[in-house]
Amino acid sequence: MTELLKVEYRQYLDAGSEVVTTNKSALVVLENTDLLLSAYRWMALTRLYDQKAVALQRTGQMGTYPSSLGQEAVGVAVGLAMSQEDTLVPYYRDHATLLIRGGRIRDLLLYWGGDERGCAGGPKQDFPICVPIATQSSHAVGVASAMKIQGEANAVVTTIGDGGTSKGDFLEALNVAGAWQLPVVFVINNNQWAISVPRGIQCGADTLAQKGAGAGIPFVQVDGNDFCAVFQVLQEALKRARSGKGATLIEAVTYRLGDHTTADDATRYRSPEEVKVAWSNEPIKRLQTYLADRGWWTEDQEKAWQAECERQVEEGIDAYKSIQPEPAEAMFDYLYDEFPDVMSNQLDLLYQKVERMESLAPVSDPEDTH
Numbered sequence: 001m002t003e004l005l006k007v008e009y010r011q012y013l014d015a016g017s018e019v020v021t022t023n024k025s026a027l028v029v030l031e032n033t034d035l036l037l038s039a040y041r042w043m044a045l046t047r048l049y050d051q052k053a054v055a056l057q058r059t060g061q062m063g064t065y066p067s068s069l070g071q072e073a074v075g076v077a078v079g080l081a082m083s084q085e086d087t088l089v090p091y092y093r094d095h096a097t098l099l100i101r102g103g104r105i106r107d108l109l110l111y112w113g114g115d116e117r118g119c120a121g122g123p124k125q126d127f128p129i130c131v132p133i134a135t136q137s138s139h140a141v142g143v144a145s146a147m148k149i150q151g152e153a154n155a156v157v158t159t160i161g162d163g164g165t166s167k168g169d170f171l172e173a174l175n176v177a178g179a180w181q182l183p184v185v186f187v188i189n190n191n192q193w194a195i196s197v198p199r200g201i202q203c204g205a206d207t208l209a210q211k212g213a214g215a216g217i218p219f220v221q222v223d224g225n226d227f228c229a230v231f232q233v234l235q236e237a238l239k240r241a242r243s244g245k246g247a248t249l250i251e252a253v254t255y256r257l258g259d260h261t262t263a264d265d266a267t268r269y270r271s272p273e274e275v276k277v278a279w280s281n282e283p284i285k286r287l288q289t290y291l292a293d294r295g296w297w298t299e300d301q302e303k304a305w306q307a308e309c310e311r312q313v314e315e316g317i318d319a320y321k322s323i324q325p326e327p328a329e330a331m332f333d334y335l336y337d338e339f340p341d342v343m344s345n346q347l348d349l350l351y352q353k354v355e356r357m358e359s360l361a362p363v364s365d366p367e368d369t370h
Contacts, residue, residue, distance in 0.1 A: 005213055007206070007207045007210060007219065008221070009222070009223075010220060010221070010223065010229040011223040011226050011229050012029070012226055013226045013227075013290055015225070017286050017287075017289035017290040017293065025232060026232055029231060035080070036287065036290075039073075040287050042072075042079070042096060043072040043073065043096070043227070043284045044284060045099070046095055048310065049105055049108070049309075049313050049316070050067055050069055052314075053065050053109060053112065056317070064112070064262050065112045066260070067259065067261070067262075068095050069257040070191070070225075070278065070282050071093060071191055072284060074096075074230055074252045075094050077227055077230035077231040078094070078096075078187060078230075078234060082155075083238075085123075086155045086157060087123075087125045087126060087155075088122070088123075088126040089126075089127045089140040089156060089159075091129070091164070093189060095108060102122040103122045105315075105320075108316075109316060113320065115323070115325065115326065117326070127143075133167055134165075134167035134169035134173075136158055137170045137173035137186070139158075140173065144182035144183050144184040145180065145182060153242050153243075154183065155238050156184040157184075158184065159188075160187070161190075161194060162190040162191065162192065162202060162203075163197060163202055165202075166203060171211070174186065174212065174249065175214075175215045177246070177247040178247060179215070181246040182246065183241035185234065185238060185247065186217075186247065188209070188250065188252065189224065189252055190252060191224075191254045191255055192256060193266070196264075196268070196269040198270075208221075208251045209250070217247045217248065218240070218248050219248070219249040220249075220251070223253060224254035224283075225253075225255075225281050225283040225286060227283060255278035255282075329347060329350060332346075
Protein backbone atom coordinates (compact mmCIF):
# COMPACT_ATOMS: atom_id res chain seq x y z
CA MET A 1 0.00 0.00 0.00
CA THR A 2 2.84 2.41 0.82
CA GLU A 3 4.33 1.79 -2.62
CA LEU A 4 0.97 2.55 -4.27
CA LEU A 5 0.89 5.95 -2.56
CA LYS A 6 4.48 6.84 -3.43
CA VAL A 7 4.45 10.25 -5.10
CA GLU A 8 6.69 11.06 -8.04
CA TYR A 9 8.19 14.54 -7.78
CA ARG A 10 9.37 16.38 -10.88
CA GLN A 11 11.87 19.21 -10.98
CA TYR A 12 14.13 19.97 -13.95
CA LEU A 13 15.35 23.48 -13.13
CA ASP A 14 16.05 24.32 -9.49
CA ALA A 15 15.78 27.67 -7.72
CA GLY A 16 19.36 28.50 -8.76
CA SER A 17 18.48 27.94 -12.44
CA GLU A 18 20.59 24.77 -12.53
CA VAL A 19 19.50 21.69 -14.48
CA VAL A 20 18.85 18.87 -11.99
CA THR A 21 17.74 16.06 -14.31
CA THR A 22 19.19 13.74 -16.94
CA ASN A 23 15.77 12.69 -18.21
CA LYS A 24 15.87 12.76 -22.03
CA SER A 25 12.33 14.10 -22.40
CA ALA A 26 13.15 16.84 -19.91
CA LEU A 27 16.27 17.80 -21.81
CA VAL A 28 14.21 18.20 -24.99
CA VAL A 29 12.12 20.83 -23.19
CA LEU A 30 15.18 22.47 -21.63
CA GLU A 31 16.76 22.84 -25.06
CA ASN A 32 13.63 24.11 -26.82
CA THR A 33 14.68 27.74 -27.13
CA ASP A 34 11.52 28.93 -28.88
CA LEU A 35 9.28 27.35 -26.25
CA LEU A 36 11.24 28.78 -23.33
CA LEU A 37 11.43 32.26 -24.81
CA SER A 38 7.68 32.20 -25.43
CA ALA A 39 7.09 31.03 -21.86
CA TYR A 40 9.26 33.78 -20.43
CA ARG A 41 7.54 36.47 -22.46
CA TRP A 42 4.10 35.31 -21.37
CA MET A 43 5.20 35.13 -17.73
CA ALA A 44 6.61 38.66 -17.82
CA LEU A 45 3.48 40.02 -19.50
CA THR A 46 1.23 38.29 -16.98
CA ARG A 47 3.14 39.72 -14.04
CA LEU A 48 2.95 43.28 -15.33
CA TYR A 49 -0.76 42.87 -16.09
CA ASP A 50 -1.21 41.51 -12.58
CA GLN A 51 0.54 44.50 -10.98
CA LYS A 52 -1.54 46.95 -12.99
CA ALA A 53 -4.76 45.13 -12.13
CA VAL A 54 -4.00 45.37 -8.41
CA ALA A 55 -3.27 49.09 -8.86
CA LEU A 56 -6.61 49.60 -10.60
CA GLN A 57 -8.43 47.97 -7.70
CA ARG A 58 -6.50 49.98 -5.12
CA THR A 59 -7.51 53.20 -6.88
CA GLY A 60 -11.19 52.25 -7.05
CA GLN A 61 -11.23 51.55 -10.78
CA MET A 62 -11.93 47.82 -10.52
CA GLY A 63 -13.47 45.28 -8.16
CA THR A 64 -11.85 42.70 -5.92
CA TYR A 65 -9.03 40.95 -7.75
CA PRO A 66 -7.04 37.70 -7.14
CA SER A 67 -3.35 38.14 -7.90
CA SER A 68 -1.32 35.38 -9.59
CA LEU A 69 2.00 36.81 -8.36
CA GLY A 70 4.56 33.99 -8.06
CA GLN A 71 2.35 31.44 -9.80
CA GLU A 72 2.91 32.46 -13.41
CA ALA A 73 4.78 29.30 -14.44
CA VAL A 74 1.73 27.11 -13.85
CA GLY A 75 -0.66 29.30 -15.82
CA VAL A 76 1.74 29.70 -18.73
CA ALA A 77 2.56 25.98 -18.82
CA VAL A 78 -1.13 25.09 -18.96
CA GLY A 79 -1.76 27.62 -21.73
CA LEU A 80 1.17 26.48 -23.86
CA ALA A 81 0.62 22.75 -23.35
CA MET A 82 -3.07 22.76 -24.32
CA SER A 83 -4.27 22.64 -27.92
CA GLN A 84 -6.93 25.04 -29.18
CA GLU A 85 -9.32 22.07 -29.47
CA ASP A 86 -8.99 21.18 -25.77
CA THR A 87 -11.35 22.72 -23.23
CA LEU A 88 -10.23 24.89 -20.33
CA VAL A 89 -12.36 24.97 -17.17
CA PRO A 90 -10.49 27.57 -15.09
CA TYR A 91 -10.59 28.95 -11.61
CA TYR A 92 -9.99 32.57 -10.68
CA ARG A 93 -6.18 32.75 -10.77
CA ASP A 94 -5.66 31.59 -14.36
CA HIS A 95 -4.86 34.96 -15.93
CA ALA A 96 -1.86 33.68 -17.89
CA THR A 97 -3.72 30.71 -19.35
CA LEU A 98 -6.65 32.87 -20.41
CA LEU A 99 -4.36 35.35 -22.15
CA ILE A 100 -2.48 32.63 -24.00
CA ARG A 101 -5.76 31.08 -25.17
CA GLY A 102 -6.87 34.33 -26.77
CA GLY A 103 -8.36 36.35 -23.95
CA ARG A 104 -7.63 40.06 -23.99
CA ILE A 105 -6.31 42.18 -21.14
CA ARG A 106 -9.33 44.41 -21.65
CA ASP A 107 -11.68 41.48 -21.13
CA LEU A 108 -9.95 40.26 -17.97
CA LEU A 109 -10.15 43.73 -16.46
CA LEU A 110 -13.77 44.00 -17.56
CA TYR A 111 -14.62 40.75 -15.77
CA TRP A 112 -12.96 41.80 -12.53
CA GLY A 113 -14.63 45.17 -12.94
CA GLY A 114 -17.95 43.35 -12.56
CA ASP A 115 -18.97 43.11 -16.20
CA GLU A 116 -19.87 39.65 -17.51
CA ARG A 117 -18.90 40.71 -21.03
CA GLY A 118 -15.36 40.12 -19.84
CA CYS A 119 -15.96 36.38 -20.20
CA ALA A 120 -15.65 36.74 -23.97
CA GLY A 121 -12.46 35.70 -25.72
CA GLY A 122 -10.57 32.48 -26.23
CA PRO A 123 -11.87 29.26 -27.80
CA LYS A 124 -15.67 29.09 -27.74
CA GLN A 125 -15.68 25.80 -25.82
CA ASP A 126 -13.69 27.20 -22.87
CA PHE A 127 -15.62 27.94 -19.70
CA PRO A 128 -15.70 31.35 -18.00
CA ILE A 129 -13.74 32.14 -14.85
CA CYS A 130 -15.13 30.27 -11.85
CA VAL A 131 -15.12 32.05 -8.49
CA PRO A 132 -17.20 29.57 -6.41
CA ILE A 133 -14.73 27.14 -4.87
CA ALA A 134 -14.35 23.75 -6.61
CA THR A 135 -17.58 23.79 -8.62
CA GLN A 136 -15.49 23.95 -11.79
CA SER A 137 -14.25 20.42 -11.07
CA SER A 138 -17.76 19.07 -11.54
CA HIS A 139 -18.21 21.10 -14.71
CA ALA A 140 -14.96 19.66 -16.07
CA VAL A 141 -15.97 16.03 -15.67
CA GLY A 142 -19.29 16.85 -17.31
CA VAL A 143 -17.48 18.19 -20.36
CA ALA A 144 -15.08 15.24 -20.34
CA SER A 145 -18.05 12.83 -20.21
CA ALA A 146 -19.53 14.48 -23.30
CA MET A 147 -16.18 14.24 -25.08
CA LYS A 148 -15.95 10.53 -24.35
CA ILE A 149 -19.53 9.84 -25.44
CA GLN A 150 -18.97 11.73 -28.70
CA GLY A 151 -15.64 10.02 -29.34
CA GLU A 152 -13.58 13.22 -29.39
CA ALA A 153 -9.80 12.86 -29.07
CA ASN A 154 -9.45 16.04 -27.02
CA ALA A 155 -8.93 16.77 -23.34
CA VAL A 156 -10.28 18.96 -20.57
CA VAL A 157 -7.97 20.84 -18.21
CA THR A 158 -9.35 22.19 -14.97
CA THR A 159 -7.49 24.08 -12.25
CA ILE A 160 -8.03 24.56 -8.54
CA GLY A 161 -6.26 25.93 -5.48
CA ASP A 162 -5.02 23.85 -2.56
CA GLY A 163 -7.94 24.88 -0.36
CA GLY A 164 -10.44 23.85 -3.01
CA THR A 165 -9.22 20.24 -2.88
CA SER A 166 -10.96 19.91 0.50
CA LYS A 167 -14.36 20.50 -1.09
CA GLY A 168 -16.71 17.66 -1.91
CA ASP A 169 -17.14 18.94 -5.47
CA PHE A 170 -13.47 18.26 -6.16
CA LEU A 171 -13.40 14.82 -4.56
CA GLU A 172 -16.61 13.73 -6.28
CA ALA A 173 -15.27 14.94 -9.62
CA LEU A 174 -12.08 12.93 -9.08
CA ASN A 175 -14.13 9.85 -8.30
CA VAL A 176 -16.22 10.17 -11.46
CA ALA A 177 -13.13 10.85 -13.60
CA GLY A 178 -11.46 7.72 -12.27
CA ALA A 179 -14.51 5.47 -12.44
CA TRP A 180 -15.41 6.52 -15.98
CA GLN A 181 -11.85 6.91 -17.32
CA LEU A 182 -12.52 10.46 -18.44
CA PRO A 183 -10.14 12.63 -20.53
CA VAL A 184 -9.57 15.31 -17.90
CA VAL A 185 -6.43 16.75 -16.30
CA PHE A 186 -6.79 18.20 -12.81
CA VAL A 187 -4.15 20.80 -11.96
CA ILE A 188 -3.81 21.83 -8.31
CA ASN A 189 -2.08 25.16 -7.84
CA ASN A 190 -0.78 24.50 -4.33
CA ASN A 191 0.26 28.03 -3.39
CA GLN A 192 0.48 27.06 0.31
CA TRP A 193 -2.32 29.30 1.58
CA ALA A 194 -6.12 28.96 1.32
CA ILE A 195 -6.70 32.56 2.39
CA SER A 196 -5.36 32.40 5.98
CA VAL A 197 -5.30 28.60 6.28
CA PRO A 198 -1.85 27.10 5.59
CA ARG A 199 -1.43 23.93 3.57
CA GLY A 200 -0.11 22.10 6.65
CA ILE A 201 -3.47 22.15 8.40
CA GLN A 202 -5.63 22.10 5.27
CA CYS A 203 -4.96 18.41 4.68
CA GLY A 204 -3.26 15.70 6.75
CA ALA A 205 -1.78 13.86 3.75
CA ASP A 206 1.89 14.30 2.83
CA THR A 207 0.86 15.65 -0.58
CA LEU A 208 -2.33 16.81 -2.24
CA ALA A 209 -1.41 14.70 -5.27
CA GLN A 210 -2.17 11.55 -3.25
CA LYS A 211 -5.87 12.39 -3.38
CA GLY A 212 -5.84 10.83 -6.83
CA ALA A 213 -5.12 7.40 -5.34
CA GLY A 214 -8.61 6.92 -3.93
CA ALA A 215 -10.08 7.60 -7.35
CA GLY A 216 -7.64 5.33 -9.16
CA ILE A 217 -6.12 8.26 -11.02
CA PRO A 218 -2.38 8.61 -11.73
CA PHE A 219 -0.90 11.48 -9.77
CA VAL A 220 2.31 13.47 -9.73
CA GLN A 221 3.74 16.39 -7.78
CA VAL A 222 5.81 18.97 -9.62
CA ASP A 223 7.81 22.08 -8.74
CA GLY A 224 5.29 24.70 -9.78
CA ASN A 225 8.03 27.34 -10.07
CA ASP A 226 9.79 25.27 -12.74
CA PHE A 227 8.05 25.97 -16.05
CA CYS A 228 9.94 23.18 -17.82
CA ALA A 229 8.81 20.48 -15.41
CA VAL A 230 5.19 21.69 -15.27
CA PHE A 231 5.00 21.85 -19.07
CA GLN A 232 6.41 18.34 -19.51
CA VAL A 233 4.08 16.83 -16.91
CA LEU A 234 1.11 18.52 -18.56
CA GLN A 235 2.11 17.25 -22.00
CA GLU A 236 2.23 13.69 -20.68
CA ALA A 237 -1.13 14.03 -18.94
CA LEU A 238 -2.78 15.55 -22.01
CA LYS A 239 -1.42 12.79 -24.24
CA ARG A 240 -2.82 10.20 -21.85
CA ALA A 241 -6.22 11.89 -21.81
CA ARG A 242 -6.46 12.30 -25.59
CA SER A 243 -5.53 8.67 -26.20
CA GLY A 244 -8.38 7.36 -24.05
CA LYS A 245 -6.31 6.34 -21.03
CA GLY A 246 -8.13 8.58 -18.56
CA ALA A 247 -7.45 11.34 -16.09
CA THR A 248 -4.34 12.61 -14.29
CA LEU A 249 -3.99 14.67 -11.12
CA ILE A 250 -1.09 17.16 -11.02
CA GLU A 251 -0.08 19.04 -7.89
CA ALA A 252 2.06 22.06 -8.77
CA VAL A 253 3.81 23.38 -5.67
CA THR A 254 4.04 27.18 -5.85
CA TYR A 255 3.72 30.08 -3.40
CA ARG A 256 1.27 32.94 -3.27
CA LEU A 257 3.58 35.95 -3.04
CA GLY A 258 0.73 38.43 -2.71
CA ASP A 259 -2.52 38.59 -0.77
CA HIS A 260 -5.25 36.03 -1.43
CA THR A 261 -7.22 38.80 -3.11
CA THR A 262 -7.20 42.57 -2.83
CA ALA A 263 -9.74 42.12 -0.02
CA ASP A 264 -7.12 40.28 2.05
CA ASP A 265 -4.11 41.32 4.14
CA ALA A 266 -1.65 38.42 4.26
CA THR A 267 0.64 40.22 6.74
CA ARG A 268 -1.91 39.32 9.43
CA TYR A 269 -1.23 35.58 9.21
CA ARG A 270 2.23 34.95 7.71
CA SER A 271 5.71 36.26 8.44
CA PRO A 272 7.87 38.51 6.25
CA GLU A 273 10.65 35.93 6.58
CA GLU A 274 8.51 33.25 4.96
CA VAL A 275 7.62 35.49 2.04
CA LYS A 276 11.28 36.53 1.60
CA VAL A 277 12.31 32.88 1.26
CA ALA A 278 9.52 32.31 -1.25
CA TRP A 279 10.74 35.22 -3.39
CA SER A 280 14.07 33.42 -3.81
CA ASN A 281 12.10 30.54 -5.41
CA GLU A 282 9.89 32.55 -7.76
CA PRO A 283 9.54 31.28 -11.35
CA ILE A 284 10.25 34.25 -13.62
CA LYS A 285 13.75 35.02 -12.40
CA ARG A 286 14.56 31.33 -12.48
CA LEU A 287 13.73 31.00 -16.18
CA GLN A 288 15.22 34.38 -17.08
CA THR A 289 18.57 33.44 -15.51
CA TYR A 290 18.58 30.08 -17.30
CA LEU A 291 17.97 31.78 -20.66
CA ALA A 292 20.53 34.53 -20.03
CA ASP A 293 23.23 32.07 -18.93
CA ARG A 294 22.94 30.34 -22.29
CA GLY A 295 22.95 33.52 -24.31
CA TRP A 296 19.33 33.04 -25.38
CA TRP A 297 18.11 36.26 -23.72
CA THR A 298 19.98 39.55 -23.52
CA GLU A 299 19.60 42.73 -21.53
CA ASP A 300 18.54 44.59 -24.67
CA GLN A 301 15.85 41.99 -25.35
CA GLU A 302 14.67 42.33 -21.76
CA LYS A 303 14.32 46.12 -22.03
CA ALA A 304 12.51 45.84 -25.34
CA TRP A 305 10.10 43.21 -24.03
CA GLN A 306 9.32 45.13 -20.85
CA ALA A 307 8.50 48.16 -23.00
CA GLU A 308 6.24 46.00 -25.18
CA CYS A 309 4.51 44.57 -22.09
CA GLU A 310 3.93 48.11 -20.83
CA ARG A 311 2.41 49.06 -24.18
CA GLN A 312 0.10 46.04 -24.30
CA VAL A 313 -1.09 46.42 -20.73
CA GLU A 314 -1.69 50.17 -20.99
CA GLU A 315 -3.56 49.62 -24.24
CA GLY A 316 -5.75 47.06 -22.47
CA ILE A 317 -6.37 49.39 -19.54
CA ASP A 318 -7.36 52.24 -21.86
CA ALA A 319 -9.77 49.93 -23.71
CA TYR A 320 -11.27 48.77 -20.40
CA LYS A 321 -11.80 52.31 -19.17
CA SER A 322 -13.46 53.34 -22.43
CA ILE A 323 -16.22 50.71 -22.23
CA GLN A 324 -19.52 52.04 -20.94
CA PRO A 325 -21.31 49.94 -18.30
CA GLU A 326 -24.32 47.96 -19.42
CA PRO A 327 -27.74 49.06 -18.16
CA ALA A 328 -28.93 47.41 -14.96
CA GLU A 329 -31.54 45.32 -16.80
CA ALA A 330 -28.75 43.51 -18.68
CA MET A 331 -28.48 41.15 -15.69
CA PHE A 332 -31.70 39.53 -16.91
CA ASP A 333 -30.44 38.84 -20.42
CA TYR A 334 -29.43 35.37 -21.67
CA LEU A 335 -30.58 33.54 -18.53
CA TYR A 336 -33.56 31.68 -19.95
CA ASP A 337 -34.65 30.27 -23.28
CA GLU A 338 -38.18 31.49 -22.49
CA PHE A 339 -38.42 34.47 -20.18
CA PRO A 340 -40.60 33.46 -17.15
CA ASP A 341 -43.36 35.68 -15.79
CA VAL A 342 -41.73 35.93 -12.37
CA MET A 343 -38.70 37.51 -14.00
CA SER A 344 -40.92 40.02 -15.80
CA ASN A 345 -42.23 41.17 -12.44
CA GLN A 346 -38.71 41.53 -11.08
CA LEU A 347 -37.64 43.42 -14.19
CA ASP A 348 -40.49 45.89 -13.66
CA LEU A 349 -39.39 46.39 -10.06
CA LEU A 350 -35.84 47.04 -11.26
CA TYR A 351 -37.03 49.70 -13.72
CA GLN A 352 -38.93 51.39 -10.90
CA LYS A 353 -35.88 51.36 -8.64
CA VAL A 354 -33.61 52.75 -11.36
CA GLU A 355 -36.07 55.57 -12.06
CA ARG A 356 -36.27 56.36 -8.35
CA MET A 357 -32.50 56.44 -7.97
CA GLU A 358 -32.15 58.69 -11.01
CA SER A 359 -34.72 61.10 -9.63
CA LEU A 360 -32.82 61.30 -6.33
CA ALA A 361 -29.41 61.81 -7.94
CA PRO A 362 -27.97 65.30 -7.32
CA VAL A 363 -28.01 67.66 -10.28
CA SER A 364 -24.54 69.02 -11.04
CA ASP A 365 -24.06 72.78 -11.35
CA PRO A 366 -22.50 73.58 -14.75
CA GLU A 367 -20.76 76.53 -13.11
CA ASP A 368 -19.26 74.36 -10.39
CA THR A 369 -15.57 74.04 -11.23
CA HIS A 370 -14.84 71.47 -8.51
